[in-house]
Amino acid sequence: MSSDEKYINPFKVAQQQLDEAAELLQLDQATHELLRNPLRELHVTLPVKMDDGSTKIFQGFRVQYNDARGPTKGGLRFHPSETIDTVRALAAWMTWKCAVVDIPLGGGKGGVICNPKAMSQGEIERLSRAYIRQVGRIIGLEKDSPAPDVYTNPQIMAWMVDEFSFLKGSNEFGVITGKPLNLGGSLGRGDATARGGMFCLREASKILNIKLKDATTAIQGYGNAGSFAHTLGVELFGLRVVAVSDSKGGIYNADGLSFDEVFSFKQETGSVVGFPGSKRISNEELLELEVDVLVPSALENVITDANAANIKAKISVELANGPTTPEADKILYENGVYVIPDFLANAGGVTVSYFEMVQNAYNYYWDEPTVHERLDKKMTDAFHAVHKAAQEHKVHNRLAAYLVAVNRVAEVVKLRGWT
Numbered sequence: 001m002s003s004d005e006k007y008i009n010p011f012k013v014a015q016q017q018l019d020e021a022a023e024l025l026q027l028d029q030a031t032h033e034l035l036r037n038p039l040r041e042l043h044v045t046l047p048v049k050m051d052d053g054s055t056k057i058f059q060g061f062r063v064q065y066n067d068a069r070g071p072t073k074g075g076l077r078f079h080p081s082e083t084i085d086t087v088r089a090l091a092a093w094m095t096w097k098c099a100v101v102d103i104p105l106g107g108g109k110g111g112v113i114c115n116p117k118a119m120s121q122g123e124i125e126r127l128s129r130a131y132i133r134q135v136g137r138i139i140g141l142e143k144d145s146p147a148p149d150v151y152t153n154p155q156i157m158a159w160m161v162d163e164f165s166f167l168k169g170s171n172e173f174g175v176i177t178g179k180p181l182n183l184g185g186s187l188g189r190g191d192a193t194a195r196g197g198m199f200c201l202r203e204a205s206k207i208l209n210i211k212l213k214d215a216t217t218a219i220q221g222y223g224n225a226g227s228f229a230h231t232l233g234v235e236l237f238g239l240r241v242v243a244v245s246d247s248k249g250g251i252y253n254a255d256g257l258s259f260d261e262v263f264s265f266k267q268e269t270g271s272v273v274g275f276p277g278s279k280r281i282s283n284e285e286l287l288e289l290e291v292d293v294l295v296p297s298a299l300e301n302v303i304t305d306a307n308a309a310n311i312k313a314k315i316s317v318e319l320a321n322g323p324t325t326p327e328a329d330k331i332l333y334e335n336g337v338y339v340i341p342d343f344l345a346n347a348g349g350v351t352v353s354y355f356e357m358v359q360n361a362y363n364y365y366w367d368e369p370t371v372h373e374r375l376d377k378k379m380t381d382a383f384h385a386v387h388k389a390a391q392e393h394k395v396h397n398r399l400a401a402y403l404v405a406v407n408r409v410a411e412v413v414k415l416r417g418w419t
């Protein structure tokens, strides 16, 4: 971010979103204050031996935001611009995410300030193990369970589960989800975030009477969420994906982009940029394209009061966490953009993570159609609960999702006698 760009603190955004919901729900002051803050957080310092023989010191975090409804759960990001406030916001959103899909888990998140793109596999492995040696004391099946997120993947989860198992002296596969299949992973976890978002898109399109076959689509971000949204959107509905992007920039082709070709091009060259037959566009331009469906799948705060009025999509499926600021939400709502908010749209990942924990617990594994079917039910139910709340309270979908989720968490906080 250039210094003249205004910094938006994601945790302030998360608190502002909660405040609005708390007011509508007439939440008592103590419960509101409790839910505005993380219950616990751990800051860790990680010495890691680098390939050149030097030792580098990394900074990491694990935030356990709220565990009223069950053990905390949430991904772990490796990112150069990670901050404690970003992790706090993401942990808060995990709390609302688990509540909105009604799985018996709380919300947590982890992060390490690092640039994995500039590190070798050996360095990433040593960093991952160092992280677990530090946070191992506060995580566990009954306590808190990490998973992949931005720039972390199943291999990293495998190193972490291995390190944790040695710490405990026994195999503890359920402590971390998003693991490789032959190490206690679940079928259907890989594309679960995107698939859950696609189920929401299907439901929204029925309500809005939008035909998904050939619907023009732009996807920002081409990682775990965005690339799977491309392939699934085409496979399930025949979406015409006209633009995609990654951190290096975007590409556009009005006739549609083939997933197989773009994906293998990125595998070979490291970016989608330069894909033959496409026009180069910026990430900012991608968001403002005249498309039916927009899928923000990268980082937070990309749709703000500066560009919200230029968004032309009919539906925005937020696979990223926190892509839209509260000011932008109001503008999108007034302009009739149907937003499927992040902690609903991207809840498929944690839902299948929960399925993974259940399968690990009784050491019996489900087939893929069973995972898809159970995911579909969770997502569809959550989508309609949020849509109904939005209609009833005449509010935008994010606020409606907050109403549903915060109410569920607040009820349990009270049942447990915390407030």
Ligand code: GLU
Pocket: 073, 074, 075, 076, 097, 145, 146, 147, 148, 149, 150, 177, 178, 321, 346, 347, 349, 350, 351, 353
């Ligand atoms: N990192 C994903 C998310 O933000 C998944 C979390 C999980 O599976 O625990 O929802």
